[in-house]
Amino acid sequence: MNIKHNKEDVLKTGLGMFCNKGYNSLGIDEICKVTGMTKGAFYNAFQSKEQFLIEAILLYAKNNVNRIKAQLQPRKKLSAYERLYQFYINMLEVQPKVNFMGCFINNIMSELGSANEKVGLAATKAFDEFIDAIEPTVKEAQQNKELNSKWKARQMTELFHATFYGSLTRAKSSKDHQQSIKTIKLLFNNLKTTK
Amino acid sequence: MNIKHNKEDVLKTGLGMFCNKGYNSLGIDEICKVTGMTKGAFYNAFQSKEQFLIEAILLYAKNNVNRIKAQLQPRKKLSAYERLYQFYINMLEVQPKVNFMGCFINNIMSELGSANEKVGLAATKAFDEFIDAIEPTVKEAQQNKELNSKWKARQMTELFHATFYGSLTRAKSSKDHQQSIKTIKLLFNNLKTTK
DNA sequence: TTATTTGTACCGACCGTTCTGTTTGATTAT
DNA sequence: ATAATCAAACAGAACGGTCGGTACAAATAA
Numbered sequence: 055m056n057i058k059h060n061k062e063d064v065l066k067t068g069l070g071m072f073c074n075k076g077y078n079s080l081g082i083d084e085i086c087k088v089t090g091m092t093k094g095a096f097y098n099a100f101q102s103k104e105q106f107l108i109e110a111i112l113l114y115a116k117n118n119v120n121r122i123k124a125q126l127q128p129r130k131k132l133s134a135y136e137r138l139y140q141f142y143i144n145m146l147e148v149q150p151k152v153n154f155m156g157c158f159i160n161n162i163m164s165e166l167g168s169a170n171e172k173v174g175l176a177a178t179k180a181f182d183e184f185i186d187a188i189e190p191t192v193k194e195a196q197q198n199k200e201l202n203s204k205w206k207a208r209q210m211t212e213l214f215h216a217t218f219y220g221s222l223t224r225a226k227s228s229k230d231h232q233q234s235i236k237t238i239k240l241l242f243n244n245l246k247t248t249k
Numbered sequence: 250m251n252i253k254h255n256k257e258d259v260l261k262t263g264l265g266m267f268c269n270k271g272y273n274s275l276g277i278d279e280i281c282k283v284t285g286m287t288k289g290a291f292y293n294a295f296q297s298k299e300q301f302l303i304e305a306i307l308l309y310a311k312n313n314v315n316r317i318k319a320q321l322q323p324r325k326k327l328s329a330y331e332r333l334y335q336f337y338i339n340m341l342e343v344q345p346k347v348n349f350m351g352c353f354i355n356n357i358m359s360e361l362g363s364a365n366e367k368v369g370l371a372a373t374k375a376f377d378e379f380i381d382a383i384e385p386t387v388k389e390a391q392q393n394k395e396l397n398s399k400w401k402a403r404q405m406t407e408l409f410h411a412t413f414y415g416s417l418t419r420a421k422s423s424k425d426h427q428q429s430i431k432t433i434k435l436l437f438n439n440l441k442t443t444k
Numbered sequence: 445t446t447a448t449t450t451g452t453a454c455c456g457a458c459c460g461t462t463c464t465g466t467t468t469g470a471t472t473a474t
Numbered sequence: 475a476t477a478a479t480c481a482a483a484c485a486g487a488a489c490g491g492t493c494g495g496t497a498c499a500a501a502t503a504a
Contacts, residue, residue: 076360078273082460093461094484103460154363160418164359165271167422168349178423202439209435212416216432217408220415223355227362228373237411240404244397244439277494288495289450298494 061099062113064089069110073158076165077107107162108176114158115180122187134191135200135246141188142218142238149222149231156226159184160219185211202245210245217241256294257308259284264305268353271360272302302357303371309353310375317382329386330395330441336383337413337433344417344426351421354379355414380406397440405440412436 067089071080082103086096100106125141132140149156159180166173185208192214193207201210221234262284266275277298281291295301320336327335344351354375362369380403387409388402396405416429 075364076273078271079364081458083458092485094463094486097461098483156359156363160415161359163418163422164351164356167418168351168424169270169274174422174424178419181419181422205435205438209431212428212432213412213435216415216419216429217412217436218415219418220355220411220413221407223358223362223414223418224373224376224411227358227369227376229363229369233407234411236404237407240400240408241412243400276492278492287451289452292495293449 061109064091064096064099065106065110065113068106069114069158072107072110073155073161074153076161078165082106104170104172108172111159111162111173111176111180115183118180119183119187122184126188126191133200134194134198135242138188138191138195138214139242142214142242143235145218146222146225146231146234146238149225149234150229154226154229154231156222157219160222164223181215185215188215199247202247213245214241256304259286259291259294260301260305260308263301264309264353267302267305268350268356269348271356273360277301299365299367302368306354306357306368306371306375310378313375314378314382317379321383321386328395329389329393330437333383333386333390333409334437337409337437338430340413341417341420341426341429341433344420344429345424349421349424349426351417352414355417359418376410380410383410394442397442408440409436 064085068085071085071088082093082096085091085106086093096106100109122141125144126137128134129137145157155161159177162173163177163181167177168174189207189211192201192211195201196203196207196210218238221237225231225234259280263280266280266283277288277291280286280301281288295304317336320339321332323329324332340352350356354372357368358372358376362372384402384406387396387406390396391398391402391405413433416432420426420429
């Protein structure tokens, strides 16, 4: 294995670039320039650009599942509902600071999901892992009677995340994350149990 | 103006290609080949690929606003709520037949929304026009007391559409529109007034 | 005639990838 | 300990192809 360039570091940098530029408009030359790699080293470490992307998706999924679990973990005085709510609102509030890049998985799904089977599978798997990580907190909020229990926790999680992604994409284009926040707030208000 | 190739026809074809392949992976050569145009004619009619895309967005917006209004128009025995519901379900059900291409506006927002200001503006405008076209039916459903009136019709429309887009993108990648349909159904059930 | 539109060759830039050759560092033989 | 060997890692030029866009002459329309 290389000394100067371990795969994880390069993937991390490449992932950040994919997040900002998408797949097709980011070239390997650019990745090499930023990471200080040469093409020889790149193609020794990765078999293709497509495979590089897939490995970047896996890294993103791993990191974010951890982040999700950390942010949703029970903490001081916050109920399951409140943690969920803050989790989504926070991701929207941070958008102006990250140039409205949105969510990498959603971007990749949109750009390549239907055109490239391997990539589509990897992105779908990442999405499923996010749902897996969020679902327990939704269930907890239902057991708390904070969230409506009329529907399965998994389905409700799917609804939360789909709405989040949709409003995120809108914000990416309009550069108005306030609208997205309103949308998420409306959804939460709606699924809340009436006390 | 050209005889063989009026702009609207070429735009229509190019739009279809953009829907299937996105922006960056569709070349002008390919557009010319499919439409039977030559590059000379193309660049005589359109000033750039970017401008071509923007005109395609305008065409898509126009066509779809009309389609939306037609589909949501009062018809035999269908309440406002039912028309809305069928409108969204139908767009999801049709996805397998259109290779899970999703919604052009959503795809473009995701691919170029934050990177290209002009395109982002055009896509946002198209989105707004969709919301404008749907909102009256949401309001009507509220007045019917089919939909919860606790929130503004416009905000509810934003919620419907964001959820629709998010679940559409998921379907594009997973090729499972049934999940998306469940998500939309859950949302509708939730916003329905309890009788 | 004059103005516009079209066909085609072509431009430089860039694409992902492969190639050849070199360096490296550990392993093995002496 | 030193030398020989070897595979992996690396550098980076070069490849064939495609990109969006242009030049310009031929064709057509006014």
